[in-house]
Amino acid sequence: MPPFQDHTIVVLPGDGVGPEVTAVACAVLDSIGDFYGHRFTYQEHLIGGAAIDATGEPLPDATRDACRAADAVLLGAVGGPKWDGGKRRPEEGLLAIRKAMGLYANLRPLQVSPVMAHRSPLKKEIVEGVDLIVFRELTGGIYFGEKTRTDTTASDLCVYSVEEIERVARAAFQTARQRRGKVTSVDKANVMETSRLWREVVTRIQAEEYPDITLEHALVDSMAMHLIRKPREYDVILTENMFGDILSDEISVLGGSIGLLPSASLGTEGPGLFEPIHGSAPDIAGQDLANPVGMVLSAALMLRHSLKLEDEADAIEAAVAAVLAAGAVTADLGGELGCRAAGDAICDAIRAIHWAAAHRVQMHWA
Ligand SMILES: NC(=O)C1=CN([C@@H]2O[C@H](COP(=O)(O)OP(=O)(O)OC[C@H]3O[C@@H](n4cnc5c(N)ncnc54)[C@H](O)[C@@H]3O)[C@@H](O)[C@H]2O)C=CC1
Numbered sequence: 001m002p003p004f005q006d007h008t009i010v011v012l013p014g015d016g017v018g019p020e021v022t023a024v025a026c027a028v029l030d031s032i033g034d035f036y037g038h039r040f041t042y043q044e045h046l047i048g049g050a051a052i053d054a055t056g057e058p059l060p061d062a063t064r065d066a067c068r069a070a071d072a073v074l075l076g077a078v079g080g081p082k083w084d085g086g087k088r089r090p091e092e093g094l095l096a097i098r099k100a101m102g103l104y105a106n107l108r109p110l111q112v113s114p115v116m117a118h119r120s121p122l123k124k125e126i127v128e129g130v131d132l133i134v135f136r137e138l139t140g141g142i143y144f145g146e147k148t149r150t151d152t153t154a155s156d157l158c159v160y161s162v163e164e165i166e167r168v169a170r171a172a173f174q175t176a177r178q179r180r181g182k183v184t185s186v187d188k189a190n191v192m193e194t195s196r197l198w199r200e201v202v203t204r205i206q207a208e209e210y211p212d213i214t215l216e217h218a219l220v221d222s223m224a225m226h227l228i229r230k231p232r233e234y235d236v237i238l239t240e241n242m243f244g245d246i247l248s249d250e251i252s253v254l255g256g257s258i259g260l261l262p263s264a265s266l267g268t269e270g271p272g273l274f275e276p277i278h279g280s281a282p283d284i285a286g287q288d289l290a291n292p293v294g295m296v297l298s299a300a301l302m303l304r305h306s307l308k309l310e311d312e313a314d315a316i317e318a319a320v321a322a323v324l325a326a327g328a329v330t331a332d333l334g335g336e337l338g339c340r341a342a343g344d345a346i347c348d349a350i351r352a353i354h355w356a357a358a359h360r361v362q363m364h365w366a
């Protein structure tokens, strides 16, 4: 047996279902570590509402410093009604950690297998075989612009620089090169100046650096409709912060539940941050009802992108596919398992897959 390789993972459970799903992801990582020779050390830190309660701040300095020094960061979710109307908001902590770590590209992949298509509320023939990835710009746009408020008015400023658009566009085009070679850039260039700049920059980057990639532009309102009517036509979807936030929740319906979708937030250097696309789900928090799959698949993305452990990431994805096919699922997908039991099923599948592989090797040698 080779010596264990050590990896330090900062875990930010956050609020609501966050602690439930991050606990499952860590258990799945431990199962993978047992078979592939890795020892994951988890450093838990506060963020969001839990951090406000403990320190008054949604992103304490200790959390920010630990994230910057980690090999990678796993995050559950933040927010909830408890903090609505408060002086500080949990969501500020999430925006601040993304900015502090320079995570400008948020990747939200979706592949709809036949078994997922069967559980989707949309027609099977529309969703089966969907294989797309959203590249959402993550540290610019209206979420980060100046905010003002008087008794009678409120405003949120939307700002994008050429450089912010160029770097996320390059990331999307690079990925398209390894996929089916098509990028759909989504904006609102018929109305918004930031979208006109977005379209000009994306068009130039494609012409100058990625002439082999097919680029099409779509307006966000009709795109919301096309994604439900003909989702198989899309490969890489490139868009700004708020549009990407909204469209990726929409496409989660294609796969049957928002609880299934993972994400990777990446910058040019330094550790990535990995989180499911869903929020803190206060309506089901604390009841062992959350689907942990989006969080577990985020851990797989962490292995692939930050730790460069491709086989280990593949093994988690294979185990998740096996449990979904076996119907070992939570209530959002019509199943009877709780969050913890769904996690146990994934760990069991990892053991079964590993045992079968080892057994085949022995039989081959015999
Ligand atoms: N990344 C983050 O931390 C995010 C945080 N939020 C915050 O979360 C709070 C709740 O926001 P909502 O709009 O309700 O969005 P949400 O994503 O938390 O929940 C929307 C619906 O999906 C369900 N759902 C979400 N995750 C699920 C899972 N893993 N398994 C099964 N069902 C799941 C919920 O029960 C709810 O019915 C808000 O405070 C919001 O600001 C929202 C989005 C992202």
Ligand SMILES: CC(C)CC(=O)C(=O)O
Binding pocket: 091, 094, 095, 245, 277, 278
């Ligand atoms: C809660 C937010 C800051 C953003 C959000 O909804 C997301 O990143 O999915």
Ligand SMILES: [Mg+2]
Binding pocket: 245, 246, 249, 277
């Ligand atoms: Mg969102």
